[in-house]
Amino acid sequence: MPEVYNWQLGRKMHYPYAERHPRSQFAFVFNINRCIACQTCTMACKSTWTFSKGQEYMWWNNVETKPYGGYPQSWDVRLLGLLDETHRKAARNAQWDASQQRGSAQAPYGTYEGMTIFEAARSGDRRDQVALGYEPTDVEWRSPNFYEDTATGSEAVPDKLSMKPASLPAHDTWFFYLQRLCNHCTYPACLAACPRGAIYKRPEDGIVLIDQGRCRGYRKCVAQCPYKKPMFRATTRVSEKCIACYPRIEGKDPLTEGEPMETRCMAACVGKIRLQGLVQVGDDGTWKEDRYNPLYYLIKTEKVALPLYPQFGTEPNGYYIPPRWVPRAYLRQMFGPGVDEAIEKYSFPSRELMAVLQLFRASQKIVYRYEIIEGEKIFERTINGKPWVLYNDTVVGFSKSGKEVARVTVEEPKYVRPDRHYNSI
Ligand code: SF4
Numbered sequence: 001m002p003e004v005y006n007w008q009l010g011r012k013m014h015y016p017y018a019e020r021h022p023r024s025q026f027a028f029v030f031n032i033n034r035c036i037a038c039q040t041c042t043m044a045c046k047s048t049w050t051f052s053k054g055q056e057y058m059w060w061n062n063v064e065t066k067p068y069g070g071y072p073q074s075w076d077v078r079l080l081g082l083l084d085e086t087h088r089k090a091a092r093n094a095q096w097d098a099s100q101q102r103g104s105a106q107a108p109y110g111t112y113e114g115m116t117i118f119e120a121a122r123s124g125d126r127r128d129q130v131a132l133g134y135e136p137t138d139v140e141w142r143s144p145n146f147y148e149d150t151a152t153g154s155e156a157v158p159d160k161l162s163m164k165p166a167s168l169p170a171h172d173t174w175f176f177y178l179q180r181l182c183n184h185c186t187y188p189a190c191l192a193a194c195p196r197g198a199i200y201k202r203p204e205d206g207i208v209l210i211d212q213g214r215c216r217g218y219r220k221c222v223a224q225c226p227y228k229k230p231m232f233r234a235t236t237r238v239s240e241k242c243i244a245c246y247p248r249i250e251g252k253d254p255l256t257e258g259e260p261m262e263t264r265c266m267a268a269c270v271g272k273i274r275l276q277g278l279v280q281v282g283d284d285g286t287w288k289e290d291r292y293n294p295l296y297y298l299i300k301t302e303k304v305a306l307p308l309y310p311q312f313g314t315e316p317n318g319y320y321i322p323p324r325w326v327p328r329a330y331l332r333q334m335f336g337p338g339v340d341e342a343i344e345k346y347s348f349p350s351r352e353l354m355a356v357l358q359l360f361r362a363s364q365k366i367v368y369r370y371e372i373i374e375g376e377k378i379f380e381r382t383i384n385g386k387p388w389v390l391y392n393d394t395v396v397g398f399s400k401s402g403k404e405v406a407r408v409t410v411e412e413p414k415y416v417r418p419d420r421h422y423n424s425i
C-alpha cells in the first residue's frame with residue numbers, strides 16, 4: 001500500500017492510493033463556543049438537498065450534544081472502541097509524541113504514534129476492510145438528536161444534580177454542541193473503501209462526491225467513513241452524501257454574481273459560528289502560505305482551530321475552536337494535543353485574532369483575504385496576571401475577485417431608533 005504524508009499526524013501513513021492533491025481545498029472552521037443548537041444549519045441543508053422520499057433519515061448536516069449524543073447513535077464511541085481493541089491486541093498505544101517537531105508546518109500537533117483506521121484495518125482481524133469501521137444498524141439511524149441537551153453528572157456526586165457553581169477552566173457538569181458534516185477529507189476513507197470506484201475528489205476544490213451512476217449500494221463507504229457521513233437511500237438503493245453545495249462554491253448562485261458563495265448550512269448559521277472557504281494546496285499536499293486567508297490564519301498561523309479526531313487518519317478539512325469549559329482529557333481525545341494552546345489563544349485573543357473572529361457570517365460570499373484597519377483602545381484589564389487590551393479594529397474581507405464583501409468592527413455599533421417609534425427606548 002502506498003504511503004502518503006498526513007500533516008495533522010506529523011508523519012507518513014498507509015493509504016490505498018498514491019498521493020495526489022487538489023489545487024485548492026474546501027475547508028471550514030466552526031467555533032463550538034458560540035453554537036446554540038438552533039439546528040437552522042441542519043434544516044437549511046435538509047430543505048435544500050434531502051427532502052425527498054427515501055431521505056427521511058438523511059441529515060448531511062447535524063448538530064449533536066456531546067458527550068452522549070451522536071448521529072448515528074454513538075458513532076464515535078463505537079469506532080474509538082474498535083480502535084482501542086485493535087491497539088490492545090497489537091500491544092500498541094494510541095499516543096501522540098509532542099516532541100521537538102511540534103509547531104512546525106509539517107507536524108503542528110506533534111506526531112501520532114498510534115494506528116489510523118487504515119493501519120488498524122491492516123493490523124487487526126478486519127482485513128476485508130480498507131479502513132476500520134462498522135455499519136450502523138437501522139436503530140442507530142432512527143433519530144438525529146439522541147440525548148439532546150443532556151449533561152454529564154458531576155464527577156464528585158455521580159447521578160445527582162451538582163449544586164457547585166460552574167467556573168473555568170473545566171465545568172464539573174458539562175455538555176457542548178458538535179456541528180457535523182462531511183469533512184471532504186484529504187484521504188477519504190469512503191473513497192478508499194468503495195469497490196466500484198464511484199467516489200471521487202474534485203481536483204479544483206477537493207470536494208468529495210459519490211457518482212450516483214456508478215454506485216451499486218454496497219455501503220462500504222457507510223461502514224468505513226469514520227465520521228459516518230455517507231448515507232444509504234433505500235428507495236434508490238445508492239448512497240448519498242454532502243455535496244458541499246458545489247454550485248455555490250462554483251459561483252453559480254445568481255445572488256453572488258459569479259463569486260464563490262458559502263454553502264447553505266454555513267450561510268444560514270444563526271449563532272455566527274461558521275466560516276467556510278478554500279485554501280490553496282501545493283503538489284505535495286501542504287497548504288500554500290496564504291497569510292491573510294482567514295482559514296489559513298485560524299488553522300495554520302494561530303492554531304486556534306483543530307481537526308476532529310485527527311487520529312482516524314483521513315486528514316479531515318473541518319476544523320473546530322474547542323469549547324473552553326469541557327474537561328481537557330475529553331477534548332484532547334477529540335481534537336488532539338493542540339487543545340490547550342487553542343483554548344489559551346481563544347480565551348485571551350491577540351489583536352489580530354479578535355478582528356478575524358468578526359468575519360464569521362459577515363458575508364455570504366467566500367472571503368479569500370482580509371485586511372485590518374487599526375482602531376482606538378476601548379478596554380483593558382489584567383487577566384491571569386497579564387495585561388490584555390481590546391481595540392476597536394475594523395476587519396475588511398475580500399472575495400475571490402478582490403471585491404470588498406465584509407467590513408466589521410470589533411465593537412458592535414449602536415443604533416438608536418428615533419423616538420417616533422412606539423417601541424423606542
Ligand atoms: S445554525 Fe449555527 S448556531 Fe444554529 S445549530 Fe447550526 S451551527 Fe449551531
Ligand code: SF4
Binds near residue numbers: 183189190
Ligand atoms: S467525512 Fe467521510 S464521507 Fe466525508 S470525505 Fe471524509 S471519509 Fe468521505
Ligand code: SF4
Binds near residue numbers: 049263
Ligand atoms: S455543505 Fe451543503 S450539502 Fe453539505 S451539509 Fe452543508 S448544506 Fe448540506
